Amino acid sequence: MNILVISDLHLGVYARGDIFGWDSGKFLETLKEVCDTNKIDKIILNGDIFELYKYRISEIEDTHKALLGFLREKKAVFIKGNHDIILDKGLSSYTIINSKGESIHIEHGHNADFLNGTKLGRFIGVLLMTLLKTMCKIDIVNRIYLAIVKFDDEIERIPRKYNSYKYLNYALKLLKKHDVLIMGHTHKMEVHKTWHFNSKKKYLNCGSCSMGRFHGIVLDTETLWYETVKIEQNILFEMEEKRLFEKKELIKDNHGGYVEVVQQ
Numbered sequence: 001m002n003i004l005v006i007s008d009l010h011l012g013v014y015a016r017g018d019i020f021g022w023d024s025g026k027f028l029e030t031l032k033e034v035c036d037t038n039k040i041d042k043i044i045l046n047g048d049i050f051e052l053y054k055y056r057i058s059e060i061e062d063t064h065k066a067l068l069g070f071l072r073e074k075k076a077v078f079i080k081g082n083h084d085i086i087l088d089k090g091l092s093s094y095t096i097i098n099s100k101g102e103s104i105h106i107e108h109g110h111n112a113d114f115l116n117g118t119k120l121g122r123f124i125g126v127l128l129m130t131l132l133k134t135m136c137k138i139d140i141v142n143r144i145y146l147a148i149v150k151f152d153d154e155i156e157r158i159p160r161k162y163n164s165y166k167y168l169n170y171a172l173k174l175l176k177k178h179d180v181l182i183m184g185h186t187h188k189m190e191v192h193k194t195w196h197f198n199s200k201k202k203y204l205n206c207g208s209c210s211m212g213r214f215h216g217i218v219l220d221t222e223t224l225w226y227e228t229v230k231i232e233q234n235i236l237f238e239m240e241e242k243r244l245f246e247k248k249e250l251i252k253d254n255h256g257g258y259v260e261v262v263q264q
């Protein structure tokens with residue numbers, strides 16, 4: 001069976017700060033082409049498909065009807081990431097055992113993080129979020145918080161913010177039980193081969209389909225042959241900004257220029 005693993009689309013509603021970076025229809029076309037060329041039997045969505053930190057699932061579903069309809073029709077497997085962990089549906093991980101007994105394990109990878117992946121971390125996380133929710137009722141705190149989230153989400157910071165060794169370490173632990181591991185989360189495509197008890201193991205990271213890029217891993221589950229798919233697209237699409245939550249005003253300054261005032 002040929003599988004295609006993709007992750008980290010961060011589908012939003014085409015508002016400011018969204019990082020998907022694709023026209024939804026164009027992405028669907030590319031996905032179909034990748035599936036046809038590689039004779040894909042099963043699509044696996046490896047987490048952070050939806051940007052639920054910022055939007056409601058119904059808003060995202062309305063924005064990406066055709067794409068999500070296609071994925072549903074193809075019975076794509078949906079694994080949850082940290083940005084879509086609050087959904088009722090979805091798996092925490094997915095494991096395929098082939099006819100030779102070899103094990104292919106797929107999970108998003110956020111469990112390697114302290115705040116997402118440990119009991120204490122999650123407890124602290126919940127406490128902080130509750131505190132934050134209360135504090136964000138104060139306008140200035142809310143503004144500062146949104147600015148921090150925006151800074152933290154900036155795509156060029158993502159590979160730096162995730163320490164590769166931490167994930168590699170986590171991957172090596174999982175590879176004691178499995179032969180192939182595919183993770184996402186770091187937005188950085190990686191391929192590592194290693195040996196455990198004299199058998200060759202593989203850790204692959206499927207990168208990210210955001211910022212107008214298409215990253216994916218194609219794997220034949222019987223032979224464990226794999227291929228990385230990397231389509232870099234210049235972001236030339238025209239995106240209609242639906243400013244749902246803000247009004248923008250242009251004010252003329254004293255030097256003939258304009259000052260942009262954004263009101264939340």
Ligand SMILES: [Mn+2]
Pocket residue numbers: 047048081082083108110185186
């Ligand atoms: Mn993630």
